[in-house]
Amino acid sequence: MPGILSIVERAYHGTIEEQDDTILWLSHMVKNAGADLSILLRSNAVNYAVKGQDASGLSIGGVALSVPPTLDTDVVALSTAGVTVYVVEEDLSDRGIGNDELCDGITKVKRSGLAKLFDDHDAVWHW
Amino acid sequence: MTTSGEKSITIALMDPPYESGTTTTALRIMDTALRKGISVNVFAYEGAVNLTMRGQAPHPNPVKGTSIEEQDHPSTAKFIAGLFTLGADSPKLEWVNCGLCVDERGAGEWIDGPRRGGPGDLFKFSQESTNTLIIGTR
Amino acid sequence: MADYVLIESRDPFEYSDTGYFYEVAADLSKAGNNVTFFLVQNGVLTARKGISNRAVDKLQKAAPGVKVLADEFSLRERAIIGGKLASGVTSSDVDELVDLLAVSSVKAIWH
Structure with a gap:
């Protein structure tokens, strides 16, 4: 049984x-x-x-944000490191996000499957 | 404070640094206004008094294996110090940290530029500004 | 008649009460005011084509006079780019927002 399910929502x-x-x-x-x-x-x-997020180009008070966040590649890096990354299918469709927009290596799960996903882990860290 | 005929915007801000997109947007608005020659008055309330804390320090990122230099993490204090340079004279940046909010947080070590004040400063700013934007927290 | 700039930084998924702000925008417009509705931060999530609650679409049907703008940086930050922008939403930026704010008669409201 996998150990920890870490839930990110904000x-x-x-x-x-x-x-x-x-x-x-x-x-x-x-x-x-x-x-x-x-x-x-x-x-x-x-x-x-979602692929293609781009937070580059900000500069405030002449101070450039030279290293902007790269959240899509951070998700891919987690997957590459052996972390299974699930996304809730209905939360994608509610936001108009299509399958073609998703990064590789993402596992979709339906809301009706969340109880089993919780049950399949030893602990749930709901941030 | 601006003289008659000059434009100025007052912004009230409540969110602390590193926890909200709102602070970034507010800093972007301040930067753009100052670059357009518009003076900016800020009333930092509650957690927003931490935006100007002098001791904010950059750090490496062990997940990405980047050093402090490579990560080049600009703190909100560094951003705001830059805004004070832009708003040194005309246009002018005025920044008031709510004194009681500072006291209860022990957040009194600031970069150069902000001054201690209270809600009366917000009212005075609003009376003397072209416009006022109240940015609450949630 | 007054000029309003309503800035919506919140989205209808995390905050259940954003609908009120869209309704006020429509009501202000229907009462004869000039209303600009500026989406920023997670507020731009309603500007993605195909969103289920169709908040912008409903606003524009209720009050076609409301001008809906969305912060280009916030859109790009969330990969709402190219053909993903909902019809009726115009990509804008903080530069335009400051121009809107720097007018003494404008009532600026952040949510």
Whole structure:
């Protein structure tokens, strides 16, 4: 049984100033620490799995944001590191996000499948 | 404070740094206004008093394996210090941190530029500005 | 008649009460005011073609006079690009927003 299901739902709150999403980041750190971890993107966080996000070009007070967040590639990096990344199918369709917009390596799950997904993990970290 | 005939915008802000898209948008508005020659008055309330904390420090990113230099993390204090350079004279940036909010957070170590004040400053700003934008928190 | 700039930073998924702001925009317009509705941050999620709640579409049907703008950076940040922008929404930027705000008669409201 996989260990931890880490659920990310808030999205784009402070990601510019942090240069990333802090829960995706924390989840990757926990994975690197040896955890058996899966991620579930739900609500607005399903948008993190959309290809082509571009937060470049900001400069404030003459200070450039030279390293903007790259949330789509951060999701792919998690998948590459062996983390199964789930997204809620209905949360995608509610937002008008098509399958062709998603990054590779994403696993879709229906809302009706969430209870089983929870049950399939030892612990659920609902951020 | 602007003289008659000059344009100015007052912005009230409540969110702390690193937790909301709102602070970034507010900083973008300030930057754009100053570049257009429009003076900006800011009333930082509640968590927003932390935006100008002097001690904010950049860090490396161990997930990406980047160093402090490579990550080049610009703090909100650094952004705002740049805004003070843009708004040194005309246009002018005025920044008031709510004093009581500062006290309860122990958030008194600021970059150069902000001054301590209270809600009366917000009212005064609003009376003297071309327009006022209240940006609440949630 | 007054000029209004309503700035919507929230989306209808995380916040259940954004509908009120769209309704006020429509009501202000129907009462004869000039209304600009500026989407920014997660507010631009309603500007993606195919969104289920069709908030912008409903606003424009209720009050065709409302001008709906969306912050280009916020759109790009969420990959709402190219043909993904809903009809009736015009890509804009903070530069235009500041121009709208720097007018003393304009009532600017952030949500």
